[in-house]
Amino acid sequence: MESRVQPPMNRQEHFDINRAAWDAYQADYMRFNLMDHPDFFERLGSGDVMLDDEVVELAGDVAGLDLLDTSCASDAKQAFSWANLGARVTACDIAPTAIEIARENARHLGLDVKFHVADAQTLDPISDESQDLVYATHLGWLEDIELAVSTWSRVLRAGGRLLIDMDHPVTNILEKSNEGLRVEWPYFDRSPETYEFTGTPLAKKHGGWDKSMPILWFHHTLADVFNTLVKAGLGIERVVERPYFPHASELPDAISILARKPVPTGPTI
Numbered sequence: 001m002e003s004r005v006q007p008p009m010n011r012q013e014h015f016d017i018n019r020a021a022w023d024a025y026q027a028d029y030m031r032f033n034l035m036d037h038p039d040f041f042e043r044l045g046s047g048d049v050m051l052d053d054e055v056v057e058l059a060g061d062v063a064g065l066d067l068l069d070t071s072c073a074s075d076a077k078q079a080f081s082w083a084n085l086g087a088r089v090t091a092c093d094i095a096p097t098a099i100e101i102a103r104e105n106a107r108h109l110g111l112d113v114k115f116h117v118a119d120a121q122t123l124d125p126i127s128d129e130s131q132d133l134v135y136a137t138h139l140g141w142l143e144d145i146e147l148a149v150s151t152w153s154r155v156l157r158a159g160g161r162l163l164i165d166m167d168h169p170v171t172n173i174l175e176k177s178n179e180g181l182r183v184e185w186p187y188f189d190r191s192p193e194t195y196e197f198t199g200t201p202l203a204k205k206h207g208g209w210d211k212s213m214p215i216l217w218f219h220h221t222l223a224d225v226f227n228t229l230v231k232a233g234l235g236i237e238r239v240v241e242r243p244y245f246p247h248a249s250e251l252p253d254a255i256s257i258l259a260r261k262p263v264p265t266g267p268t269i
Contacts, residue, residue: 021213023095026074033075049081062087065132070120074101092118234259
């Protein structure tokens with residue numbers, strides 16, 4: 001992450017820039033996933049789960065539930081993991097290439113997962129009150145989290161749950177190096193960050209991506225996230241923070257938030 005200096009752009013331009021970079025990366029992202037997990041298809045095809053234990057524990061028993069993964073990417077390993085846990089899974093991504101590859105992966109694995117090209121902030125193909133659990137990740141790619149959370153509430157049935165799993169906003173503002181950690185930008189600076197996208201950490205682990213494309217990241221504070229949930233009328237049930245390995249186990253690396261859409265109550269007599 002490099003710069004918050006940017007030319008004036010509207011939200012559609014921001015979205016188009018991010019979708020172009022993410023779409024261009026998807027074939028290589030799948031390749032890097034296979035390099036990282038040569039047994040990718042064997043594991044998921046045999047019912048394995050590639051989710052953090054804390055996330056699975058937060059979700060509880062998902063067997064028979066309608067579950068939506070808002071940002072699946074080409075590997076869709078989280079969507080496939082939820083399917084292996086017994087959920088009826090629908091998965092979305094903004095990148096058409098991601099969905100094309102994910103559908104092929106599902107056919108290869110023999111898993112019944114429905115895929116849609118969709119913006120996680122609007123989820124246009126997803127019907128109102130159609131989901132029991134919405135699994136949302138990578139909020140930093142979403143410019144309008146108020147719109148996103150409102151949308152996730154829209155597609156949830158009454159009593160349904162939202163499970164957010166995201167980079168921790170506090171440590172996400174830190175620069176990691178061999179010398180330690182330093183604050184890279186102010187925590188309360190919410191202006192979009194523009195930088196050259198050269199792949200995810202998985203790409204760097206496996207030799208790097210041979211492209212570089214502009215992309216934007218949107219910083220949301222913890223207060224932003226929690227206040228948005230409250231504004232949407234969702235009840236926060238549990239929050240889990242995970243340690244910041246290997247840089248500093250005293251700091252949180254990720255945060256998971258479980259919230260519930262209330263069940264309407266009738267008038268009391």
